[in-house]
Amino acid sequence: MSQMNALLLYCRAGFEKECAAEIMANAAELGVHGYVKAAEGSAWVLFQAQSSDEIELLTTHLPFYKQIFARQWIRVAPLLENLPEGDRLSAVRELVAELAPRYSDVWVETPDTDAAKTRLGFCRRFTKPLTAALEKKRQLVPGSPAPRLHVCFVADDAAFVGVMEAENSSPWFMGIPRVRVGKDAPSRSAGKLAEALMVMVPEDRANELKPGMRAVDLGAAPGGWSWVLAQRGIRVTAVDNGPMAATAMATEMIEHVRSDGFSYRPHHPVNWLVCDMVESPSRIAQLVAEWIARGHARHAIFNLKLPMKKRLDEVRRCEAIIEARLEREDIAYTIEIKQLYHDREEVTVCLMRDKQNR
Numbered sequence: 001m002s003q004m005n006a007l008l009l010y011c012r013a014g015f016e017k018e019c020a021a022e023i024m025a026n027a028a029e030l031g032v033h034g035y036v037k038a039a040e041g042s043a044w045v046l047f048q049a050q051s052s053d054e055i056e057l058l059t060t061h062l063p064f065y066k067q068i069f070a071r072q073w074i075r076v077a078p079l080l081e082n083l084p085e086g087d088r089l090s091a092v093r094e095l096v097a098e099l100a101p102r103y104s105d106v107w108v109e110t111p112d113t114d115a116a117k118t119r120l121g122f123c124r125r126f127t128k129p130l131t132a133a134l135e136k137k138r139q140l141v142p143g144s145p146a147p148r149l150h151v152c153f154v155a156d157d158a159a160f161v162g163v164m165e166a167e168n169s170s171p172w173f174m175g176i177p178r179v180r181v182g183k184d185a186p187s188r189s190a191g192k193l194a195e196a197l198m199v200m201v202p203e204d205r206a207n208e209l210k211p212g213m214r215a216v217d218l219g220a221a222p223g224g225w226s227w228v229l230a231q232r233g234i235r236v237t238a239v240d241n242g243p244m245a246a247t248a249m250a251t252e253m254i255e256h257v258r259s260d261g262f263s264y265r266p267h268h269p270v271n272w273l274v275c276d277m278v279e280s281p282s283r284i285a286q287l288v289a290e291w292i293a294r295g296h297a298r299h300a301i302f303n304l305k306l307p308m309k310k311r312l313d314e315v316r317r318c319e320a321i322i323e324a325r326l327e328r329e330d331i332a333y334t335i336e337i338k339q340l341y342h343d344r345e346e347v348t349v350c351l352m353r354d355k356q357n358r
Helices: 016-029 052-061 089-099 115-136 190-200 203-208 224-231 281-293 311-328
Strands: 006-010 035-038 044-048 072-076 106-109 148-155 158-164 214-218 235-239 254-257 270-275 297-305 333-338 346-353
Touching (some): 006 016, 006 052, 016 035, 052 072, 072 148, 089 115, 089 158, 115 148, 190 297, 190 333, 224 235, 224 254, 281 297, 281 311, 311 346
Parallel strands (some): 235 254
Antiparallel strands (some): 006 044, 035 044
């Protein structure tokens, strides 16, 4: 594994600068220094360190779920370039044989860009002979603790080859969860909350999201987020002066309250607060922190709409607002911030009070 002295990160196209700044800052906190390569619109970032030991240190001590803008990360060897069109497999197979003695799985991927979508068919075809080659040499052991093999074609004739352990990385191909939202969903934004519930609520906290619970959806219209919660058997108070979609109200799990999302407060505490209002991120952070601090809601999932510049700085500012407010009440909590696949110019935040705060 001595060749893998770089970290490849997938991100949303257009957010390479934020992904690069974030990994640089997180690496520096661990005493790992390097440089990044990031081309705007490429949907990937390369963090180059001096040694493979430094990259291993990063991926061992830095939790992947703490990365806001990275969809996936992989320890990789130097880029394989100028692969011959008639035989790309040989060079890849040769490198794969050197990186690890065993692999648990094989993912042949490409960055998530419009231009790269046409490459996905090739990636599927390439997977078959590569898998067969590994099986022949008994290097592929599904279900084992061995690392996962990644081959990422960043161009038709260029690929990064590397490995990543499943326990500290995204469990989804290309770092993209497969979320299915029913055709009755009132809006496309339903996919954002469905993905957040799937990705951001830990398995050991699943009992805190179950039928019979109550939630408030601020700025709910036309009801996409309320509808997602209703599908899970959660009763929702949908707060918005605008109209709710008929498909949302047809669930009979949603009460529509015509009110302003910033002034509304519930008569009784609820389990969840959700919010996807188009408003300045700091104002949303203050609002949600106040709800949690005053006990109006126990947990929250909300989106922060990011500015065009200094996006990472703005996220950190909002995080500091939440931290300062909850610390005043001595509330222990966990927070995860992620730019999800269904997000655009925004990030999703999952804020949960710790179990001892009952």
